[in-house]
């Protein structure tokens with residue numbers, strides 16, 4: 551595995567890029583800064599390779615401003631209302647960094663720390679084991695959390711994310727991966743033509759600050775019904791309170807686990823019709839945040855001069871539901887001493903048509 555210098559983090563730690571490859575020519579470039587996936591080259595239906603994730607050419611780009619491009623997100627992916635929760639009778643206050651709410655781990659989340667990276671190769675493929683020990687009290691969270699995340703690029707063009715964590719005090723944990731995809735190729739325009747199928751009968755409706763209302767709502771008859779393949783753009787402009795609250799799709803969908811909670815089941819299938827590129831996601835998680843890049847506004851200049859305008863990338867972040875520490879009816883996100891947090895998501899790339 552190739553390993554190249556990528557600069558120095560604000561804390562003085564060296565940052566490196568690890569290039570994972572497989573025999574089919576797929577290449578994933580990953581840095582130990584924030585576990586960020588910098589680039590991902592996959593073939594189209596004619597065997598032409600292109601980079602399908604958004605990001606920057608240099609570390610400086612990520613340090614200056616990044617809406618979590620490619621990043622490993624923690625301790626808690628998604629929002630916690632007003633950055634507050636009570637656990638075992640004890641109130642906790644987290645950093646707030648999204649209006650009044652806490653988002654994606656706070657001001658300095660797992661996307662902005664340097665992870666210890668250990669490259670490996672095995673019969674599945676090649677990858678990196680990323681480790682980070684988050685100190686007790688970091689961003690307001692209780693307990694020392696030891697997180698270990700394994701990225702594997704397999705021989706059959708899948709990126710596998712295995713998340714593991716332990717703690718010495720009860721704490722919320724909800725780790726995810728925040729790559730922004732454009733399967734037509736990075737910098738090739740908006741993602742509204744991507745045809746999406748979601749294995750979700752329900753979604754998590756939100757208020758205007760993107761905090762869950764508490765119910766899980768049936769998708770039937772709403773623009774959130776992706777049970778049959780449909781373009782992202784087909785209904786995104788409809789007059790709909792939930793689309794208004796998210797400024798587009800920015801909602802957690804409730805995956806249909808078919809009685810297999812905690813097992814790897816289908817979450818999403820995405821086809822980009824002009825290139826035939828397909829991404830299929832399986833996860834052990836109960837939910838997935840589907841974000842249609844609504845807050846990209848043309849102000850970020852990305853790789854090779856790309857300008858990221860409105861909806862030029864989308865994210866599919868496998869996770870537990872937002873604000874779970876304050877929502878007693880949602881599956882628990884609390885990890886206790888002696889327990890093991892485990893989560894697995896598989897993003898597989900292929901092509902359709904000829």
Ligand code: BGC
Pocket residue numbers: 617618628760800801839841845865867
């Ligand atoms: C959130 C969006 C947010 C984006 C970048 C997504 O996970 O749901 O609201 O703008 O991340 O921070």
